[in-house]
Amino acid sequence: MxxxxxxxxxxxxxxxxxxxxxxxxxxxxxxxxxxxxxxxxxxxxxxxxxxxxxxxxxxPPTWPPRPGTQQMQAHIDIQVDDLAAETERARALGATLEDHQPQPDVRVMRDPHGHLFCLFLPGA
Structure with missing residues (x-):
């Protein structure tokens, strides 16, 4: 199978x-x-x-998660070669950058409808 x-x-x-x-x-x-x-x-x-x-x-989910709020069920991880450039390109397309960033080589963002996604560098 x-x-x-x-x-x-x-x-x-x-x-x-x-x-x-x-x-x-x-x-x-x-x-x-x-x-x-x-x-x-x-x-x-x-x-x-x-x-x-x-x-x-x-x-849309709450980020970072807090008890009693809409929880994130899943998110999309997108590998990029240039974190700064791709973060700016995503913002130009309508994404927003979250204030809470848990890792230096990952950017937590929201798409225009509030779903969370992460841009990350290889090895992250």
């Missing part, structure tokens, strides 16, 4: 808009676009992909 991760899916009130952000950030291709569902993939492979599904009541 073979199992393979097919995709990571983010809930959002606007799947096309959030897909546009990640398509630009990752330089990935769009595979499917519907008003309530969008799927992206890396240009050189079909899977795993990154998909976005409509969730009108999405609540």
């Amino acid at each position: 073979t199992t393979t991760l097919g995709a990571f899916v983010l809930g959002t009130p606007d799947p096309p808009a959030l897909a546009d952000f990640y398509r630009a950030l990752l330089d990935w291709e769009e595979v499917d676009r519907q008003p309530r569902w969008v799927r992206l993939r890396a240009p050189e492979r079909e899977r795993p992909g990154l998909s976005f599904q409509w969730e009108p009541d999405h609540t």
Whole structure:
């Protein structure tokens, strides 16, 4: 039996808009676009992909986590070669940099809809 991760899916009130952000950030291709569902993939492979599904009541997590608040269920890690340059590029695309940064070679950021993601250097 073979199992393979097919995709990571983010809930959002606007799947096309959030897909546009990640398509630009990752330089990935769009595979499917519907008003309530969008799927992206890396240009050189079909899977795993990154998909976005409509969730009108999405609540972004609290960072850093605190008891009694919306907890982070998952986040995306993105390896980069130049942390400062890619942090600024992500900000130009609409991401925000979090105040709390737990490691010097990682940048915790939020996408335009509040999902957390990390930019990190090789070896981090």
